[in-house]
Amino acid sequence: MTREPRWLDEEEQQTWLAFLGVTRxxxxxxxxxxxRDAGMPHAYYMILVMLSAAPGxxxxxxxxxxxxxxxxxxxxxxxxxxxxAGWVRRERCPSDRRGSIAVLTxxxxxxxxxxxxxxxxxxxxxxxDQLTCEQVRQFGEICRVLLTHLDPHDDADPATPxxxxxxx
Amino acid sequence: MTREPRWLDEEEQQTWLAFLGVTRxxxxxxxxxxxRDAGMPHAYYMILVMLSAAPGxxxxxxxxxxxxxxxxxxxxxxxxxxxxAGWVRRERCPSDRRGSIAVLTxxxxxxxxxxxxxxxxxxxxxxxDQLTCEQVRQFGEICRVLLTHLDPHDDADPATPxxxxxxx
DNA sequence: TCATAGTAGATGAGAGTTCAATCATCGACT
DNA sequence: AGTCGATGATTGAACTCTCATCTACTATGA
Numbered sequence: 035m036t037r038e039p040r041w042l043d044e045e046e047q048q049t050w051l052a053f054l055g056v057t058r059x060x061x062x063x064x065x066x067x068x069x070r071d072a073g074m075p076h077a078y079y080m081i082l083v084m085l086s087a088a089p090g091x092x093x094x095x096x097x098x099x100x101x102x103x104x105x106x107x108x109x110x111x112x113x114x115x116x117x118x119a120g121w122v123r124r125e126r127c128p129s130d131r132r133g134s135i136a137v138l139t140x141x142x143x144x145x146x147x148x149x150x151x152x153x154x155x156x157x158x159x160x161x162x163d164q165l166t167c168e169q170v171r172q173f174g175e176i177c178r179v180l181l182t183h184l185d186p187h188d189d190a191d192p193a194t195p196x197x198x199x200x201x202x
Numbered sequence: 203m204t205r206e207p208r209w210l211d212e213e214e215q216q217t218w219l220a221f222l223g224v225t226r227x228x229x230x231x232x233x234x235x236x237x238r239d240a241g242m243p244h245a246y247y248m249i250l251v252m253l254s255a256a257p258g259x260x261x262x263x264x265x266x267x268x269x270x271x272x273x274x275x276x277x278x279x280x281x282x283x284x285x286x287a288g289w290v291r292r293e294r295c296p297s298d299r300r301g302s303i304a305v306l307t308x309x310x311x312x313x314x315x316x317x318x319x320x321x322x323x324x325x326x327x328x329x330x331d332q333l334t335c336e337q338v339r340q341f342g343e344i345c346r347v348l349l350t351h352l353d354p355h356d357d358a359d360p361a362t363p364x365x366x367x368x369x370x
Numbered sequence: 371t372c373a374t375a376g377t378a379g380a381t382g383a384g385a386g387t388t389c390a391a392t393c394a395t396c397g398a399c400t
Numbered sequence: 401a402g403t404c405g406a407t408g409a410t411t412g413a414a415c416t417c418t419c420a421t422c423t424a425c426t427a428t429g430a
Contacts, residue, residue, distance in 0.1 A: 262408085263408070263409060263410095264407090264408060264409080273411090274408075274409060275410080275411085277409090277410090277412090278409060278410055278411080282410090295408090296415085298407095298408075299405095300407070300408045300409065300411065301408060301409075302408080302410090
């Protein structure tokens with residue numbers, strides 16, 4: 035019943051700590067940049083990105099939550115905040131009166147357009163520019179393998195509008 | 203001055219999104235497991251880990267903040283919470299009266315020992331077990347390269363007590 | 371038509387993080 | 401000793417996230 039756990043060996047531990055360090059620092063860097071240049075955290079920026087890529091720059095709350103992998107509650111709070119900032123507007127859904135639709139405003143699009151170049155630059159500088167072509171390829175493959183296991187339902191289909199234009 | 207940003211190409215975008223997906227889901231999984239089994243988030247668990255690996259199971263607040271890469275403020279709030287739970291105790295520093303020392307209590311060590319096996323199992327199941335040996339090696343190398351750039355001061359020296367025993 | 375189960379979304383409380391003060395002490399210099 | 405800038409740590413407010421709860425509506429089925 036209580037058998038000896040498969041502890042990490044020295045090298046695995048080091049890799050694990052390095053990974054934790056990378057993700058934390060990267061998150062911090064992105065949050066700082068976006069907070070400074072766009073006045074919002076990375077998670078909110080991603081909401082605007084997803085909206086900007088959607089037809090009519092509008093999406094149902096549930097869809098939006100799925101696209102950014104956040105809970106309905108979180109999405110609701112987030113959109114409330116984005117609405118207060120004037121970057122998103124809520125509309126009632128005509129086909130299902132329970133539903134509500136988040137629409138990206140012109141102001142929201144503008145703040146996105148203003149912040150995007152700096153954001154991409156940050157992603158490049160901290161990630162892609164540091165790796166060789168071969169490493170970028172390996173890294174992509176590894177992330178896809180891990181994601182498939184962590185979330186079997188997420189197809190990561192490049193054809194979906196959600197996957198497109200994430201950092202554009 | 204305002205030159206065209208180096209947008210991510212299709213494959214880079216996909217890799218970037220996959221990476222974001224992996225880190226988010228992994229964080230979620232670890233937080234959920236530790237919240238359930240130990241009643242604390244992953245960040246707090248790491249504080250106990252760092253304390254348990256330190257001589258005398260005790261460390262200065264500033265050191266602790268550096269070891270877990272968190273701000274002094276965050277560490278102070280966290281230790282306040284851990285102290286209320288009875289897992290950590292504060293002592294005044296004899297050599298510098300401004301300082302304060304966090305000490306892991308027996309109860310803290312016990313909760314750590316109880317949660318560790320499940321935690322390691324989670325890390326293995328979601329990360330190492332999903333990759334080939336070759337991929338684990340590549341992944342480790344990539345993380346080290348990125349970490350070196352993101353935080354040049356962090357030596358990631360395996361000999362430091364902080365790096366040892368992170369998941370033990 | 372009515373009951374009922376399920377779905378979409380909002381809300382409020384509680385926990386964790388950030389940021390900008392604040393306080394006490396140290397170290398160095400006059 | 402007395403001043404002054406730097407350092408160690410804490411605090412409170414504002415913000416974000418989670419979780420449980422709640423309301424409104426849809427869909428199904430007698």
